Each structure stands twice: as C-alpha cells, then as structure tokens.
Amino acid sequence: MSLKPAAVKAAPGKPVTIMDVAKRAGVSKGLVSFALNDRPGVSPESRERILAAARELGWTPSLRARSLSTKRSFALGLVVGRTPEMLGADPFFPSFIAGVESVLAPEGRALVLSVVPDEEAELRTYRSLVADGRVDGVFLSDLRHNDPRIPLLMELGLPAVTLGRPEGLSPTEQNPSGRSPFPAVSIDDTLGITESVQYLAGLGHRRIAHVAGSASMLHGSRRRIAFDDAVRAAGLAECQTIETDFSIGAGAAATRRLLSQDEPPSAIVFANDPMAIAGLGVAHELGLTIPGDLSITGFDDINFARYVYPPLTTVRTTPAQWGQAAARTLLALMEHGSAPDLDLPAARLTVRGSAGAPVRSASGAASVAGSEPSR
Amino acid sequence: MSLKPAAVKAAPGKPVTIMDVAKRAGVSKGLVSFALNDRPGVSPESRERILAAARELGWTPSLRARSLSTKRSFALGLVVGRTPEMLGADPFFPSFIAGVESVLAPEGRALVLSVVPDEEAELRTYRSLVADGRVDGVFLSDLRHNDPRIPLLMELGLPAVTLGRPEGLSPTEQNPSGRSPFPAVSIDDTLGITESVQYLAGLGHRRIAHVAGSASMLHGSRRRIAFDDAVRAAGLAECQTIETDFSIGAGAAATRRLLSQDEPPSAIVFANDPMAIAGLGVAHELGLTIPGDLSITGFDDINFARYVYPPLTTVRTTPAQWGQAAARTLLALMEHGSAPDLDLPAARLTVRGSAGAPVRSASGAASVAGSEPSR
DNA sequence: TCGCAAGCCTGAACCGGTTTAGAGCTCTCA
DNA sequence: TGAGAGCTCTAAACCGGTTCAGGCTTGCGA
Missing domain, CATH: 3.40.50.2300 (Response regulator)
Structure with missing residues (x-):
C-alpha cells in the first residue's frame, strides 16, 4: 500500500477532484463534502477513510467550485x-x-x-x-x-x-x-493630541498652532476638536488651526503660512507625521532652530519620525495591530453574524527631540527673519 | 415597452441569471453566452435581442460561474x-x-x-x-x-x-x-546612479561613498555596479560602499559609520530615498551643514524628498507608470500567450539642494561651522 | 432534384463543489 | 413484534456559466 505523500501529484494531467477522493474512499461525493466540512452525520471510520484518501491524493477542494455553490x-x-x-x-x-x-x-x-x-x-x-x-x-x-x-x-x-x-x-x-x-x-486618537498639547503647554508654550487634516474626515475633525479642547483646558488663548488635506505639500504650505505671521506660534501640532516632517523642513529652511525657535509634534510615529533631525516627538499609533x-x-x-x-x-505621545521649551517663554515670538535671534 | 434602466433591479429576491436573459430573448442560454462573448455563429438580430434583454434585466454574468467553467x-x-x-x-x-x-x-x-x-x-x-x-x-x-x-x-x-x-x-x-x-x-536605474556620481564629481567631490541596498536584490547590486563603474570613469580613487538592507535604520547607521571615519566622504550616494533622508538626519545631528559639509543624493524621488531640508537631490523613478x-x-x-x-x-537625476560643491574642494574635510561657502 | 456546405441555434454535458430528500439500517421501547 | 427515532449514507438537484455535438434551414452548384 504505497501512501504517496501529498506533494507527489505526479501526472500533471488532471487535477484531482472530490470525485476521485470519493471513489478512493468508496463513498459518495456528498459524504466527502460532509466529512471535509466536518458536519455531523459521518461515522468516525468513514471520516477517517475520507480524510486519508484526500491526503493521499493531495486533494484540496476547488475554491472556485466552492465559491459557486456557497456564494x-x-x-x-x-x-x-x-x-x-x-x-x-x-x-x-x-x-x-x-x-x-x-x-x-x-x-x-x-x-x-x-x-x-x-x-x-x-x-x-x-x-x-x-x-x-x-x-x-x-x-x-x-x-x-x-x-x-x-x-x-x-x-x-x-x-x-x-x-x-x-x-x-x-x-x-x-x-x-x-x-x-x-x-x-x-x-482613541484624541488622547495623543491632548497629551501633545499638555506637553507643549507644560514646556511653556503659549502660542500653539494646529495643522489639521481635512475636517471632512472623521479623524481630521476629531483631532481638531481634541486640540481645541486641550488648548482650552490648558488655559491658553485661542490657538490657530489650519485645515489641510493631510498631504505633505499642504503641511509645508501651512507651516510657511503660520511662520510668516507677525506673531508666529512657538509650537505646532501636526495631525500626521508627513506634514510634521514637511514642517521640519520649512522651519530649517527659514533658519529656525528646532526645538529652540519652534517645537513640532506629529502623529502616527511613522518609520521616518525617528530618523529625521531632530527626531520627531509624535503620537504612536499601531496600524498593523489595527489591521489584525x-x-x-x-x-x-x-461567521457569527455579529x-x-x-x-x-489609545495612541500615546512619544517624546523625542522636536519639541522643547521655547527660547523666550511667553512674551513674543522670536524674530523670524535672521536665523539667529540674539545670541 | 418599458425599458427599465439596469439600476432598477427591483425585487431583491433572486438575482437574474443567464437563463432569465435567454427566456426573455427567446433563445437558449448557450446562445446568450455566445452573444455575450461575441463569438461567431450568432445572427445580428439575435445578438441585438439578447444584448437588449440583458440590458433590460440588468444582467451581469456571474464571475463565480464563469470562473468555474473557464478556470x-x-x-x-x-x-x-x-x-x-x-x-x-x-x-x-x-x-x-x-x-x-x-x-x-x-x-x-x-x-x-x-x-x-x-x-x-x-x-x-x-x-x-x-x-x-x-x-x-x-x-x-x-x-x-x-x-x-x-x-x-x-x-x-x-x-x-x-x-x-x-x-x-x-x-x-x-x-x-x-x-x-x-x-x-x-x-534603467543605472543611468541615475551614473548621473549622480558624475554630478557630484563635477561639483568637485573626490571622496564619494555609496550606501547600497542589499546585494542579493538585483537592483541593489546593479546600482552598486553602476556606482563603481561611474566612480572609475570619473577617475576617482576607490570609493567606499556600505551594503545595507535598504531600510531607514540601516541608512542611518551606515551614514554614521561613514562620517565617523578619519577621512569621511564629502558626498554620499544613497540607493534609496528613505536611507538618504535618514542620512540627512544623521548629518544634521552631527552638526554638518548640507550641502556644504556633506552632499547627499537619493534614489526614487519619493514624496518626502522635495520637502526635507535641504530638498533632496535624487533620481526620479515613476512607480505608477511602471505599474501601468x-x-x-x-x-x-x-491574452496572447506572449x-x-x-x-x-531611464530614471534621471533631479537636482535639488542636498548636493553642492564641497566647502574645501579636495584636501580634507571642510570645517564644519559656517553654512555659506563664499558667495 | 439532390448533395453539401455554411450559418444559426438547441440541448445537454460539464466545471467541482454543496445541499437536500429520502433510502436503508440499527436500536429502542411499547 | 412493530412503530418510530436516529444514524449513516446515496443520488440527484443545484449554483450559473461555457462548450460541444449535432439538428434544422437555407442557398448554391452539379
């Protein structure tokens, strides 16, 4: 009795079907189906015989046929x-x-x-x-x-x-x-935003801006609301929010706009990391020191976050676990219908180097033009 | 004759099948199949009648059934x-x-x-x-x-x-x-590497390093060979190559290793953008000015490349077109069997700001402090 | 007028499973 | 001892298409 292992499909001619298994086990194909989907009404001996036959023939039920009949x-x-x-x-x-x-x-x-x-x-x-x-x-x-x-x-x-x-x-x-x-x-992504604001406020920032994602997206508006709430809770004056589409380019543009104001913020909370990294680039380009002149926080803790300079303080989310x-x-x-x-x-803040105490605490923003304020 | 638009499937009861269409058109289901897959042997009138019936019933052939019979x-x-x-x-x-x-x-x-x-x-x-x-x-x-x-x-x-x-x-x-x-x-991704080396050599760099991808990957080793060839063609002394796994972290580590040497390179060609961006971060962290103290080129022109500081000089590839x-x-x-x-x-070099003339051309590593060369 | 080819079409087999009605058997309990 | 329950199992219908053998017309040439 030569039990060929499943791998040996030998003849590439015809694929084995449920009928082949049924014949080999000496039963009807219906019963094979029952055994395979272990449903009741199959004697233990038959079940064993059928499974053995399937194993010996290296049979796998055809997904396509299964799809057709089970929809x-x-x-x-x-x-x-x-x-x-x-x-x-x-x-x-x-x-x-x-x-x-x-x-x-x-x-x-x-x-x-x-x-x-x-x-x-x-x-x-x-x-x-x-x-x-x-x-x-x-x-x-x-x-x-x-x-x-x-x-x-x-x-x-x-x-x-x-x-x-x-x-x-x-x-x-x-x-x-x-x-x-x-x-x-x-x-829960609001906690991360809240922690970001608290952290920044704790460092002495009074003017914190928010580069938000699209308000039409739920997580965009949710983070925005969390930001507003946290700002209020921290007793800060009204803080600016700019809405974007979450894209890198929009993040850069928003940062540029924020920093070109008369009284620019000393910290910016970005609604995602790509925008934060773009913000980092803009700040560098303007000659600002980070976090001295400007603190930045991101959201998501993407792979890049750890490797930009300075490393991004951001909120860590776990998309892979979310996927699982x-x-x-x-x-x-x-399976169960419900x-x-x-x-x-909840996503929590991960502190790295891109946020710190502002150079001059409250009064006014450091002059922006020349890169070095006073020194 | 009310031609209901396809959208009106009305009765959610039973989906329409090829049989319904056949009946409505007064033909056999085989002929419907023929007409649908426009194969010869269907009279123009029948074809028209069948297609009309299908349209009226809003029928789409079942992918599952098709899959089963056509494999x-x-x-x-x-x-x-x-x-x-x-x-x-x-x-x-x-x-x-x-x-x-x-x-x-x-x-x-x-x-x-x-x-x-x-x-x-x-x-x-x-x-x-x-x-x-x-x-x-x-x-x-x-x-x-x-x-x-x-x-x-x-x-x-x-x-x-x-x-x-x-x-x-x-x-x-x-x-x-x-x-x-x-x-x-x-x-062709070798041209981009060649151009990168030529460009750097043209700017006066003599010590150019390569942070390569895994040599077990074809594009990893191909870019590496292109680099070596280009270096030789430019008449440069032997240039260092570090092999990595293409990951951001590996890019950062390689950069750190290169820059901690006695005679660090004045330019680094990275085999992809994520590593180049990590390299940028390491250089900043070490207090180097880019491109004054260190020139960097990347590969792929990912979205981030334009927005880091300084914007990354890199080789532009077009993955979406590749996919198409x-x-x-x-x-x-x-369809045709072949x-x-x-x-x-070929991917070409895109010049931005991360590569430039070395502060002191050949002799030794430039002093690190000042950012503006001469002007 | 017949034979034959071409064109159109039908009916049935087929793809490879799942599912259901019911046949045959054994066991139990009245 | 016989009805009924319970179990195992088979045969056949079914899912919804594709494909093939062959039937029926029609037209044409011999």
Whole structure:
C-alpha cells in the first residue's frame, strides 16, 4: 500500500477532484463534502477513510467550485480612496495591510485591494466588488462625515468593519436610527493630541498652532476638536488651526503660512507625521532652530519620525495591530453574524527631540527673519 | 415597452441569471453566452435581442460561474515579501499598485495582494494562490539573484511579469537556458546612479561613498555596479560602499559609520530615498551643514524628498507608470500567450539642494561651522 | 432534384463543489 | 413484534456559466 505523500501529484494531467477522493474512499461525493466540512452525520471510520484518501491524493477542494455553490468568495476587500501621492506618503496602509494579511493568510482568505482616485470611483468599486461577488466583506477606512459608503454597503448587504466609529450619518429610510450597523474597531486618537498639547503647554508654550487634516474626515475633525479642547483646558488663548488635506505639500504650505505671521506660534501640532516632517523642513529652511525657535509634534510615529533631525516627538499609533484586530472582527462578523465593537489602546505621545521649551517663554515670538535671534 | 434602466433591479429576491436573459430573448442560454462573448455563429438580430434583454434585466454574468467553467479568476496577484516596516517606509508599492489598478479596474480585473514576511511564506503563498486558482497571473517585484520564484512559477505554470530583467538564474532541468520565460518590464536605474556620481564629481567631490541596498536584490547590486563603474570613469580613487538592507535604520547607521571615519566622504550616494533622508538626519545631528559639509543624493524621488531640508537631490523613478506598464504587459501575456519585454524611460537625476560643491574642494574635510561657502 | 456546405441555434454535458430528500439500517421501547 | 427515532449514507438537484455535438434551414452548384 504505497501512501504517496501529498506533494507527489505526479501526472500533471488532471487535477484531482472530490470525485476521485470519493471513489478512493468508496463513498459518495456528498459524504466527502460532509466529512471535509466536518458536519455531523459521518461515522468516525468513514471520516477517517475520507480524510486519508484526500491526503493521499493531495486533494484540496476547488475554491472556485466552492465559491459557486456557497456564494462566498473567501476574500475580503479594501478600497482605498486616495491619490497615488497621498497613498505613497503615508505608511498607514502598508502597515495596516500587513496586519490584515497576518490574520487572513492562515485562514485561507485573500485580500482584494483597490486603489481609486475619487469618491465616485470608490462607490462604483464597492458596487462591482459585490456584483462580481469578489469579496465577502470589506474594511472601511478613512471615515468621513455622513459617509456615503455606509448606506451603500447597507444597501448592498455587504458585511463591513469600520476603522473608528462612524458619526454624523444622516438618518435615511433604510437606516432611521442614523447609526452604523457595522462593528467598529477604534483607536482613541484624541488622547495623543491632548497629551501633545499638555506637553507643549507644560514646556511653556503659549502660542500653539494646529495643522489639521481635512475636517471632512472623521479623524481630521476629531483631532481638531481634541486640540481645541486641550488648548482650552490648558488655559491658553485661542490657538490657530489650519485645515489641510493631510498631504505633505499642504503641511509645508501651512507651516510657511503660520511662520510668516507677525506673531508666529512657538509650537505646532501636526495631525500626521508627513506634514510634521514637511514642517521640519520649512522651519530649517527659514533658519529656525528646532526645538529652540519652534517645537513640532506629529502623529502616527511613522518609520521616518525617528530618523529625521531632530527626531520627531509624535503620537504612536499601531496600524498593523489595527489591521489584525479589524481582520479578526470582520471574520467574526461574517461567521457569527455579529461582532462587538473593539477599542484598541489609545495612541500615546512619544517624546523625542522636536519639541522643547521655547527660547523666550511667553512674551513674543522670536524674530523670524535672521536665523539667529540674539545670541 | 418599458425599458427599465439596469439600476432598477427591483425585487431583491433572486438575482437574474443567464437563463432569465435567454427566456426573455427567446433563445437558449448557450446562445446568450455566445452573444455575450461575441463569438461567431450568432445572427445580428439575435445578438441585438439578447444584448437588449440583458440590458433590460440588468444582467451581469456571474464571475463565480464563469470562473468555474473557464478556470480563470479574472484577478492578478502581487506578493510582497517585505516586513511591515520596510513596506511602510517605501512608497514604491503604493504608487506601483495605484498604477496597476488604473489599468486593471477598467478591465474588470481585481488585484489580490499578499504581504509576507519571508521567502518561505512567499513561495508558499504563490503555491496557494495557484492551488486556489485565485489569480491568473502575478507581478514579480524585488528580483533577487537566482530568484527561486522564477522556477517556482514555471513549475506552477503561472503567467508572470518581472519588474526588471532577471539575471543569474542557474540553469535547471526545466529551464536549461537559465533564462526567464517571462516578459520583463524594466526601468534603467543605472543611468541615475551614473548621473549622480558624475554630478557630484563635477561639483568637485573626490571622496564619494555609496550606501547600497542589499546585494542579493538585483537592483541593489546593479546600482552598486553602476556606482563603481561611474566612480572609475570619473577617475576617482576607490570609493567606499556600505551594503545595507535598504531600510531607514540601516541608512542611518551606515551614514554614521561613514562620517565617523578619519577621512569621511564629502558626498554620499544613497540607493534609496528613505536611507538618504535618514542620512540627512544623521548629518544634521552631527552638526554638518548640507550641502556644504556633506552632499547627499537619493534614489526614487519619493514624496518626502522635495520637502526635507535641504530638498533632496535624487533620481526620479515613476512607480505608477511602471505599474501601468507591468499590468498592461501581464494582460497582453495572458491574452496572447506572449508579450515583448518593455523598457521604460531611464530614471534621471533631479537636482535639488542636498548636493553642492564641497566647502574645501579636495584636501580634507571642510570645517564644519559656517553654512555659506563664499558667495 | 439532390448533395453539401455554411450559418444559426438547441440541448445537454460539464466545471467541482454543496445541499437536500429520502433510502436503508440499527436500536429502542411499547 | 412493530412503530418510530436516529444514524449513516446515496443520488440527484443545484449554483450559473461555457462548450460541444449535432439538428434544422437555407442557398448554391452539379
């Protein structure tokens, strides 16, 4: 009885099917299916015989056939609505995807990725993913106010997990409560902003500016609100906020604008690291010393943050863990029909060198023109 | 005759199938299939009637059923063998993927993405993608010497496109010529390195170092050879090369090592931008002025390059266009069974501020303090 | 007028699984 | 002893397309 190992598929002629296994085990193909999906109604002996036959033949059920009869695709989708530049600048997605993959791969699930430039293409993509039955569920990132994707996914009946808790959905006929029906996996990012402001205020900064992300994005406006709250709590005068689109270029432009004012801020809180790094560059270009003349904090703790000069004081997030948690939640949702919301540990401030005590504490900003103030 | 637009699927009950269309058009389902895939043997009238029926019912053929009977998946795969950190630091893949997507989406093809940490997982992933019939072809990036993926893909019979021309395959039984059977889409990256060295030499640099990528990667060793050649052509003494793994951290460490020598280089050519940016940080930290005390060039022209200080002189590559070209080539390969190699325009040097004339031309390292040379 | 080819079309097999109705058997309990 | 329950298992339908063998018309040349 030569038990050939699975690897020996020998004849490249025809792939082995469930029928081959059934014949070899001397049962019907239906029973093979039952055994494989370990469902009740198969005697232990038969089950063993069937599994052995499958092993010997090196048989794996055809995903395609399974897909057709079960109407599932065993794949999850991620649609990223960003321009290539925005995507490239921000390491969030690569890390997030790596986290997702680390959960999906062992489960035999694949990830279908789409990158689309605008909202119209984004919605169209969800529609076609569903129409083609490409995916069984999707990840929803970069939540926006009154996000059109949520009613769309409800309409399409596609399971989803949101990265963060959606808010500001206007109630619709289908969704009178205005609440998202999808589980949310969230990381509190307000604490990091709060800590940043507290830290800066504690160092003696009185004029702190905020280079915010797009207010149409939930995390953009949330961080902005956290900033305002923290500023108020710290008893600082009103502090300036500039809204951007989260892009590097916008971060540079905002920094330039802030620093060219009569009374420039002595510290800037950036809503993400790429903008903070651009801000660092602008400050250097203007001849400012960091953190002497200007303190800078970022958000995300991207890989670069540690290696720019001075190393960026920033808020550390963990996109890979977020990806893992989101993937697990989505799988659970699909398996049990529901899954609880999940809150990951809040993002905390990581202190490095880009923020420090201002050279002159409160009075006025150091003169900007010449690089060296007095000395 | 109410022609309901496709969008009106009304009854969410049962999805429309090819049978519904056949009935409505008064033909057999076989003929519908023929008409849809416009194959000969369908009269113009029938074809028109069938397409109209399909339109009226808003019918799209089921991808799953098509997959089962045609044994195709209408999806392409990309397996990225990088750690999350490496992936996140380098915007190559996001841009590349965006380019790929821009070609795939209109064709109704999807992209299946896998991120794996090591070579073993990488090879396993290709195997399971094929076993599951998830993809009809794959992109092969980050080519290595004697790349094990090439014989594997040949064995699996999976169409592929290589990013760059593979070399150094040892001949095997199946592949006695040792040549890759897959079309290659390449960008000459040696010109950029050559230009970098020429540019630096032209500015008066005599001691130019190279922080190279991993020599096990084809582009790593190719850039290194280009560097050596260019150095020789410029008549410079032997120049130092440090091999790294392309990571930011390694770039920083290499820079530190180079600059701590008795006779440090006056210019460093980095094999990618993340390392160059880290180099910039180290130089600043050591109190060096750039480009007065140290000139730096990078490779790739990532988004950050323009916004660091000083803006990075680097070699511009176009990953998105590479992605487009690779996707088109892969589609052509799958359609016609073969596709020609394609060479994209060579990457060229983009001059910004991070490289300049050394403060003191040849003799020794310049004094570090002042930033303005003479003017 | 017949034979034959070409064009159009149908019916059925097929892809490789899942699922369901029900057959056959054994066991239990009245 | 016989009805009914419970278990194991089979056969066949089904998912929704593609593909192929062959049937029916029609037209043309012999």
